[in-house]
Structure formats: C-alpha cells, structure tokens
Amino acid sequence: MGSLFPFQDLNYPPPSFLNPKIEPKIEPFDDQLHLHQPNFSNTSNYIQEQLPVPEINLEEQQVYAEFYRISELFRSAFSKRKHGELEVLHPELSIVPHHGQVGNKVSSSTAIVKKALKHSHRSSEMVRVTDLGIEDQIYFRDLVRRTRMVYEALRIFLIQEEDNEKGLGFGKRMRADLKAASLMKDRGGWLNRDKRIIGSIPGVYIGDVFFFRMELCVIGLHGQAQAGIDYVPISQSSSGEPVATSIIVSGGYEDDEDAGDVIIYTGHGGQSRNSARQCVHQKLEGGNLALERSKFYDIEVRVIRGVKCDKAPVGKVYIYDGLYKIIDCWFDIGKSGFGVYKYRIVRIANQPEMGSSVFKYASELRAKPLSLRPSGYLSLDISKKKENLPVFLFNDIDSDRDPLLYEYLAKPIYPPFSYPQMNTSRGCDCISSCCDGCLCAQRNGGEFPYDRNGILLKGKPVVFECGTSCRCPPTCRNRVSQSGLKYRLEIFRSRETGWGVRPLDLIPAGSFICEYTGVVLTMQQASIFAMNGDSLVYPSRFPERWVEWGDISQVYPDFKQPTIPQAPSLDFAMDVSRMRNVACYFSHSTTPNVLVQFVMYDHTNASYPHLMLFAMENIPPLRELSLDYGVADDWTEKLAICN
DNA sequence: GTTTCTTCAAGAGG
C-alpha cells in the first residue's frame, strides 16, 4: 500500500538540510563584532435488514454497488467473530499530547523565547542560533505556528466582533491586524524579544508567507511596524555601532533593483510625506548606517519580500526569502536627483530555494504545466473531472505509478442507512443567505462556523453546514466544505515522504482544502476488513487538532473552545483500498499544516461526519501538505532510530 | 522614564 500511511514524518526543512548530530549553538554575538571574524555557520454494525435506498442517479448507484460489494465481504466473515474481540480491535481514541515532549535538550534554547513582559522593550543582547537538532527545530516550528494561530484567530475574532456590533460595511474598519498584535504584546505573546537574533529565526522557514506586517513583529522576524530596515541601534550595541538584522523589499523605493539573488537596496529616509519619491538627500544614520556596518563586519541579514498577490487581504504578501549579505555600499544620485544610499545585497548560497521564486514558478506551472515540466506528469487530472479543479499527478524521480491504480472518489461513500428517511430532517428557511439566528446557526452553537471569506473561525467537535433540506442557495456562506476544491493540488513523488501532496496556490490559514474520502465502514466491518491486511483509516485516531484552531484563550482567558455541538461518536472506519481521493496521499507530521474538522451537511447520522481538511497556517505554493494521523506517540523514539 | 519623530501599513474614499 505504501502511500496510505506515509508515516515518514514531514518536518521542514526537509531532512537533507538537517544535521541532527550537531548540538544547538546559541552564540553570543558581541565578541564577533570585535573580532571582526564572523563565523557564519552553515548555516455499524452492518445493517442486516436493508433500509430503503434514497433516490440516486446512475453514478451514485455504481458507488453504492461498491459499498454493497464490500458489505458482502463482511457478511460472510462477520459471523465468525465475537463482540469481545471487536472491542480489542477498536483502539481507544487517543489524543496525543504534542508539547513538552520534545526532549530536555530544548530547555536550553527555550530561554531565548521566554515570554517578554508587557512593558519590556526589545533586548539588546545579540545572538545567532544555528545547528538546531531536529527536536529543537520541531519545537520552535510548533511555537511559531501556535503564535501565528493565536494572532490569526485574534484578528479574525476582532473583525467578527466588529461586524456583529456595527453590521457589515458601515463606517471605518478597525485595524484588526494592529489590534491583534497589540493585544498579544500586552500579554507577552510576542516571540524573540529577549534576544536580538542575527540570522535565521528558529521555527521560521524560508518560503513562509505572511499577510500582515505586524505578524512579522509578533514572531520577531522583523521588528519594525513600517520601516523597512530593522537593526540593533547604537544605544544597545556594545561596540557602539548599529547592526542590521532584517530588511523588507517591497518596492516602495524607486531606486531599488530586485533581481532575486542580488538586490540593489536603497536606504531609508529622504522621502516626502505621502509620496514614494525622494525629495532630500539621505543621511548615513539609523538603518542606513546599520546596513553599512553590517557590510563592514560581513554580517548576514534576513530578507523579506513584499510580493503582489490578489488573494491576500491587502493585495500583497510578505515572503521570507532567507539570508543575504551586504557586499557593497555606496552613495549615489537616485532617479529623482537626490542622494541615496545603495547596497548590493547577495543571497547566501546553499539555502532552500527562495519563497518568492517558488511563487513565481508555481504561477507559471498553473498556466502551462507541460512546457515547464515536459516529463514527469502521470496525469493532468487524476480525478478525471470529478473535482472542480484538476488534480495533478507528478513523479520525476522513479517509476512508481501507484495512485493511478485507484479509482478517484470525490465524495465518500456512506452506508445508505445514514441518509435521512423522507422528510424527516429539517433545514433552515433562509432565502438568499443564512442570517444570524437561523436554524443552521443555532445548530452550530448560535454562530456561523465560517467568515465571509470561507475561513473556518473556530475548530469545533463538529460543524453543521447547510444541507439538502435547507432552502438557502449553494452560494450560502455556510456551505464551504461541501463545494469542493478551491485550490489546485498536485500529488507528487518525494524521496523523503513517498507520495505526497502539495498545492499550486497559496492557501490562506483556515481555508478548506479537500475532504478525506473513502468507503465508510462500520467498526464491525472494519475489524474484519483489517484482518485481510487492507488499508483502513480510523477517524477517531486523528488527534483533535481542531482545538488549536481559533483558540484565543491566551488573550481572553475566559475563552473556551466550543464543546457544543457535541463531539460525534465516530464509530466508523474509512476504506481506501480501492477508491480514494487526493487526501489519502497527505504525509504525516507532528507539526502539521492541515487539520481535520468533522462536518455534517447531507445526512443525519452523527456518527459518520465528513472528514474535512483545513489549512492550519498559510501554506505557500509547492509546500507539502501534512496531517497529524495520531500515530506518533513514540515519535521521539522513532527519531532516535532515524538518527 | 518620557516625549518626539520617523517609518517600504492598511483601510477608505476620490
């Protein structure tokens, strides 16, 4: 089977960049300034009596035929098994605690992210963090991920709250991006404030995507709310010289030239108010001086690019592109005839590919896949139009064609008895779009599960979308996950994870990605099926990652993740041995970027919810998608073996 | 510690 349980853990950066044998180093920085010799480290039981089958079309009949075929398999085997044994085969639902299990080594490095207090300014102590072991990498990735989830949850919460108070589209909007950051700062929720980190920030990977400048401040990637150059100021540097830490290249200066690996960057200042034109000479001070000093001492800077992106809330995203060095610095006359400081900034070799160029590549790939990659495609749509977007199948490393052997199943096959009997279910009576207080909102605990953009607001034990018995149109905002793919996906072959899945689009955090499909089996059916050595997925084994999504208890301690509607009993297994969809190829990770949210909409059997997959973070194009399959209780031991 | 100043934000309106 191979691909069903891709248990190879997927933790970025990919293993080829790791060297787990090396102890983490947190180097004091000041000495290096004086030595002038920086050391840049490389960096149902099966219902016997048949219930009436609802009216179905031809295609669905074939699908049901498959269900009955499998049911028949069990019918013969079922009688030989006893209930007691079945219980044993049904493992307890286990919620894997993921935190604080990362080993003792971490404790040394956690010091650098110790929560800052409310009034504290940034520290003046400079450090460089390199050669983190894989456990530490996972730890920091998780920390950054969680911090970003809080930020995003808070931001969306503030917007929702404002909408609820003032109604849609009236008056000026509050700056939720700023407000969320400010609230987190007050609670000490910002990262990396007790040390100034030179070089890469632990837990932030090249290619990571941000929608707001303030988010860069929150995680400590770039500490300036607006200024493009962040640096350790003179007053805080032991050598009396400023040191640049990070720059943002976002096209705001007319004299910039961005060629990717090489940037001609303009210093800041000299611009008139409300205009991007130079109107006075720049001075060698502040960030300009810091960049010059960083060049002199050969110190690397982080580079973040602002890149146009229609899907982003502000038409722009910020992409972390890795470390660069300033190799040249001069004073020049700019296009407007005033003096500007210019810096030639070159990307350091042997880093993962730049996020911004991956962005560009992915957009070309969407437009003309075959001209960019003439060989390697096994299918340009493995779903054969069953999905509303093509699902690519790509393998350029070996001859494995395994995914072609399975029938593509866009929706799971539920047992007929899970569908409602005629006219027994009720839906809402909303005509255009669902409104507050309608039946469907009540089912979800009085609020809608999604925002206007279809972003999942909070993880819940189960989400009720509007269904077949509702009168609202398909465009209703409570029909997010039942509408199919919105982002293009590619199943691809990887040396690290076997078969995996990656998007061709940027997927914003909280977005619906796809459903996990297969043939739904009762536990009794499943237990027999499992004896035949076939591939089953048990929904109850997915750790409850949804509790992490939309959790703002860090800022509002009273906040509790909803426990209503009640958790489904999840008394089923999903058979993917013959029919499956793209979700089946997601890799496993203990720091996943995708979560499982149970959703009900088309049938009434609460034990058989849909397994809907949502993005837990902003997922850049071509980054592999990963799910927590809940199999890695012994993960740390496994790691030890791998190393 | 406080105040002033600058700043490659982001929203809204023209």
Added chain:
DNA sequence: CCCTCTTGAAGAAA
C-alpha cells in the same frame, strides 16, 4: 487602478 488622506503603532533617538 492609482492616488491621497487618515489613522495608527512600534521603535529609535533625544
């Protein structure tokens, strides 16, 4: 779509 205005918050410097 681009320009301009407004509001805004952090951090550096004084």
